[in-house]
Amino acid sequence: MNITLSQKVSYNRLKADTLVVPLFKGEKEIAYALPASVKKLVASVIASKEFQCGTLETQVLHTGGNGVSRVCLLGLGEKKECTLDVVQRAYGTAIMRLKKAKAKSVALIVRGDAVQGKTYAEICARAVLGVRMAQYHFVAYKSKSKKEIAHIGRVVLMGDVSDDRATKSAYARAMALADALDFARDLGNTPPNHATPAYIADAVKALAAKIPGTTATIFDKARIVKEKMGGLLGVAQGSQHEPRFIIFDYKGHTCNDKSAPCRPIVLVGKAITFDTGGISLKPGKSMDEMKFDMCGGAAVIATVAAAARLRLPVHVVALVPAAENMPSHTAYKPSDVLTLLDGTTLEVLNTDAEGRVVLADGLLYAKKYQPKAIVDVATLTGAIVVALGDYAAGLFTPDNDCAAAFARIGEETGDRVWRMPLVKEWADTLKSTVADVRQVPTQRIADATIGGLFLQHFVDAKTSWAHLDIASTAWKTEGASYVEPGATGASVRLLVAWLEEISRGE
């Protein structure tokens, strides 16, 4: 899709079939220089109360004219309650609506006064992101004749630009972030017979070749054996697809202090390319959704890609253990004991709790970097879906500052997280009678918290660490106001904004 910016709202030379006009509650007419006939049409629809300017409300009107044949009214709700997140969702919603209306080229008016205390550049960038997120459509596996989905080829955002340079750079940031989201969503949506561990590794190699400053290092099975990652090997051993351990590194600054190690931020992402549950087989219902069980891995890869495209002055590394969890005569089974990277022995009790097993090796490998901070991202438990629906991802961290930062950034970006407890007293339930640790307690309690406690076991208490359980947000079955059904790219916006804050020294 071609998205351009225009510094002025001009109707006459508009090359678009549809014009989107944002309106707040209480506004009775359009303040822009539009043809009198259009203004009259809009005023009458508002007067009839058919369109009430509610948040995300849309109404498509036919102008009857040539050129701009449609005007789409877009409700932004109460003006004093409008946030950047509302802007993003609203512009995305308009695009979703106009895809249905088979629009081919759309012009959207962006209002610099939409959000109190925010600049035109910030508002415009969020509109761009909303448009891009709504426009995303996964068609890679549609045959040629079916590829012709509703596609808006051209989009122009028009507004009375106050600072052109700031607007252009905010626009570039939004586009880079949207590219990263598209990448994460593509990987998530790719069917699991195609998106194998080797496929993901190849995709990361291709990214590294394209983005300056990044490197991809791929461990194949032989190397994983050499590294003694017994957790990743154990989970993978039931599948015909061999595992990979993927390292995607971006170094955006030079470390001045040569005597001290350059301590990166390490992101660890779960990439189970398909989770059948293994020998502890999952029920058939909705099992297809387990192709999304690699969305944590996709998110951390996409985050590193975005950091690099934005040239952030940070060193950030994504570690992605990738495997398929299958039942077979070679599969690992309940009561097996696996030996992890650092020699820790792990008693397996449920082969469906495979995410924590591969992540344990990932977190142990992270130690080699002496990281400044570790964040792991995983579709770890069904329990987090029960707790939060698709409202937010579960955030587990003992670090209150980190929790506050993520909660705030999540709210600002619309990539929400909700803090959940790491109940210290329950850590003992993971003691094993035959091995050092067990993977799940014998009594089933609070799966999501137990998952967090298990992961915490493999992180140094001195290292700042957070675990994001994105099973609640990583994909949508129904779609949402501005996201098509399928992978959402959850946690990419959150992590990129967090890295930006770190880059600014906040």
Ligand code: BES
């Ligand atoms: N990938 C699943 C988690 C999941 C389930 C995400 C449903 C989204 C929807 C994970 O590997 C898993 O199966 N977890 C188990 C853990 C349990 C055995 C402690 C679960 O949630 O049931």
Ligand code: ZN
């Ligand atoms: Zn599982």
Ligand code: ZN
């Ligand atoms: Zn899983």
